[in-house]
Amino acid sequence: MSRPITFFVHHQGRGHARRTMAIVRELPKSRPVSVLTADPSLFDGFERDIEIVTLPNMIGAPVPTPALHDQPTPSTMHCVPLGLRPMRQTMRRILDHLDERDSGLFVIDVSAELALLARIASVPAIKIRMHGNRCDPGHRAAYEACTAMLAPYDARLEQSDYPAWARNKTFYTGGLCTSPTNSHDKVAARSALGLPADREIVVVMTGGGGAGTPYAPLTMAARAAPDTLFVTVGPLHREGHETDFANLVNHGWVENSSDYLAAADIVLASAGDNTVHEIARAGRPYICAPEWRYFDEQQRKAESLAALGAAIHLKIWPGDLDGWRELLEQARALDVAALQPLHDPHAASRAAVWLETTLERLWAGADEDPRIAAPTLSAIAR
Numbered sequence: 001m002s003r004p005i006t007f008f009v010h011h012q013g014r015g016h017a018r019r020t021m022a023i024v025r026e027l028p029k030s031r032p033v034s035v036l037t038a039d040p041s042l043f044d045g046f047e048r049d050i051e052i053v054t055l056p057n058m059i060g061a062p063v064p065t066p067a068l069h070d071q072p073t074p075s076t077m078h079c080v081p082l083g084l085r086p087m088r089q090t091m092r093r094i095l096d097h098l099d100e101r102d103s104g105l106f107v108i109d110v111s112a113e114l115a116l117l118a119r120i121a122s123v124p125a126i127k128i129r130m131h132g133n134r135c136d137p138g139h140r141a142a143y144e145a146c147t148a149m150l151a152p153y154d155a156r157l158e159q160s161d162y163p164a165w166a167r168n169k170t171f172y173t174g175g176l177c178t179s180p181t182n183s184h185d186k187v188a189a190r191s192a193l194g195l196p197a198d199r200e201i202v203v204v205m206t207g208g209g210g211a212g213t214p215y216a217p218l219t220m221a222a223r224a225a226p227d228t229l230f231v232t233v234g235p236l237h238r239e240g241h242e243t244d245f246a247n248l249v250n251h252g253w254v255e256n257s258s259d260y261l262a263a264a265d266i267v268l269a270s271a272g273d274n275t276v277h278e279i280a281r282a283g284r285p286y287i288c289a290p291e292w293r294y295f296d297e298q299q300r301k302a303e304s305l306a307a308l309g310a311a312i313h314l315k316i317w318p319g320d321l322d323g324w325r326e327l328l329e330q331a332r333a334l335d336v337a338a339l340q341p342l343h344d345p346h347a348a349s350r351a352a353v354w355l356e357t358t359l360e361r362l363w364a365g366a367d368e369d370p371r372i373a374a375p376t377l378s379a380i381a382r
Contacts, residue, residue, distance in 0.1 A: 003104030004032035011039035026352035112142035132295035174344025189262035203264035217317035224324035271298035280343035
C-alpha cells in the first residue's frame with residue numbers, strides 16, 4: 001500500500017511553498033502527495049500531480065468577545081485564540097484529510113501546534129526546522145511530538161545552543177536552494193540584465209515574507225560610494241523623505257533573482273533560508289541584514305553565518321557615509337570559501353530520499369496479517 005505524504009505549507013511568503021515543491025519534485029512518482037495550505041495559488045503551475053486542499057485563512061480573524069480575547073495562551077502553544085470558527089474548520093479539515101487519505105507522514109512547514117495535533121491524532125509528523133530562539137515550551141513540545149525533524153540547511157549552520165536530544169532527531173539536508181539557475185557567469189548575467197560590465201555592483205535583495213528593504217539607508221550607501229551601482233531586487237520600504245541617486249536603481253520584484261546574484265560583486269540581503277543558499281550557490285560576498293521574524297529566526301541565522309566567517313552580520317544599518325564605506329571594504333575582503341559549501345545541489349533529493357526511507361521504516365509490516373502485527377493499544381496499556 002502506497003500511503004500518501006501530506007504537507008502543511010504556511011502561506012506567509014513564498015519560501016515554504018517553494019521548499020515543498022523542490023522536495024516533492026524528487027519524490028517517486030508513485031508516491032501520492034497532498035498539500036494543505038491557505039493559499040493554493042502558491043502552487044500554480046507546479047508540474048507534479050498533487051492534491052491541494054484549501055484551508056481557511058485564519059490570519060486576522062477577529063476573536064468574538066473581549067472575555068475570549070483575554071484568555072491566556074498555554075505555555076505549550078503560540079497562537080490559539082478562542083472562539084474562532086475558521087480555526088475549528090482548519091483543524092477539522094486537516095484531521096479529516098489525514099484520516100480519509102490514511103497519510104503515512106505529515107510534513108509540517110511550519111506550525112508547532114500542528115505537530116501536537118498530529119501526535120494526538122496518531123499521525124507521524126515531520127517538522128521543518130527553522131533557526132531562532134525556539135527552546136520555549138511550545139517549540140519543545142512540538143519537537144518532542146514529532147517522529148523526526150528536517151533541517152533544510154547544513155549542520156554547520158546549527159545553533160550552538162540547540163539541545164543535543166533535538167539535534168539527534170534532526171536530518172540535515174545541506175543547503176536547500178529552491179531557485180533554478182543555469183550559470184554563475186558574471187559577464188553573461190550582466191549582459192542579460194543590461195547592467196554595466198565594468199562597474200562594481202551591489203545587489204540588495206529582499207524576499208516576500210516581510211515589509212521590504214529599508215530604502216533610506218541605501219540612499220546613504222549610494223552617497224558614500226558614488227562609483228558603485230546599487231541594484232535593489234524586491235520590495236522597498238520607503239518613508240517618503242528619501243533623496244534618490246542615479247547609482248541606486250530598483251528593479252522591483254523579479255523571478256530571475258539568480259541572474260542578479262550572478263551579476264553582483266557584493267550581495268546585501270536578509271537571512272531567509274532560500275536567500276542564504278542562493279547566495280552561497282552564487283559564491284558572492286554576503287552582507288547579511290536579518291529582518292525581524294518571530295523568535296529572532298533571522299538574527300540567529302545571521303549569527304551562525306558570521307561565526308563561520310561566511311557572511312557579515314549587519315546588526316544596524318549604517319547611518320553615515322564612513323559607516324557604509326567601512327562595511328563595503330569588509331565585504332570586499334570576505335573569503336567566499338566559507339560560504340559556498342553551505343549550498344548542497346542535492347539537498348532536495350536527500351530530503352526526499354530521507355522522507356521515503358522514514359515512511360517505509362515506520363510503516364514496515366503494517367499490512368501484514370493483523371493477528372501477527374504489533375501489540376494493540378490495550379495490550380500495551382496492560
